[in-house]
Each structure stands twice: as C-alpha cells, then as structure tokens.
Amino acid sequence: MKVEPGVTSAARETLELIQALPLLDATSETDQLAAALIAAKAIPATEPRDALHTSIAATNGVKYILSWSFKHIANATLRMRIESFCRNAGFEPPTICTPDEL
Numbered sequence: 728m729k730v731e732p733g734v735t736s737a738a739r740e741t742l743e744l745i746q747a748l749p750l751l752d753a754t755s756e757t758d759q760l761a762a763a764l765i766a767a768k769a770i771p772a773t774e775p776r777d778a779l780h781t782s783i784a785a786t787n788g789v790k791y792i793l794s795w796s797f798k799h800i801a802n803a804t805l806r807m808r809i810e811s812f813c814r815n816a817g818f819e820p821p822t823i824c825t826p827d828e829l
C-alpha cells in the first residue's frame with residue numbers, strides 16, 4: 728500500500744494493520760437490505776452509510792458492530808427496529824453496541 732507523504736507514523740501503523748483484515752462482500756442483496764432499512768425507518772434516510780454498514784454486517788454474518796452513533800444506530804429504539812427488520816428479511820442482525828458496552 729502506498730502511504731502518502733505527511734501521514735503520521737500512527738496512521739501508517741494502522742494502515743499496515745488493517746491490510747491483513749479480510750474484506751466483507753457488498754452485494755446487490757446488501758444494497759437492497761440497506762435501502763429497505765432506510766425505507767422502513769429503521770435507520771434514518773440521512774444516514775445511508777450507517778444503513779450500508781449494518782446491511783454488510785448482517786449479510787456477512789458479522790456478530791457485532793461497535794458504534795458511538797447514539798443518534799443513528801446505537802440507541803434502544805433503532806436497535807430494536809434494525810434487529811426486527813433484519814430478522815424479517817432473513818438475516819441475523821449484528822449486535823450493535825458501544826465500545827463501553829462490549
């Protein structure tokens with residue numbers, strides 16, 4: 728991986744560490760679930776990235792999502808909606824929690 732000039736050593740180390748992590752598949756099924764999560768108001772329409780992250784996790788069998796996004800994901804009301812919607816769509820939802828909760 729090419730590291731741009733001016734990147735701090737901590738950033739460089741982080742980039743090197745994440746290179747070894749496997750990438751998750753984003754499929755048309757993932758896109759459909761993300762759009763459906765928004766349409767069902769399980770995730771606000773203003774947060775399409777949160778919907779995509781959640782749908783990628785659900786369609787790939789990821790067990791946990793760590794988030795500090797209390798407004799858009801990591802709150803009790805939206806967690807219940809997300810979990811219910813994913814299950815109804817045939818996917819086991821990830822457990823959404825804050826780093827402190829984990």
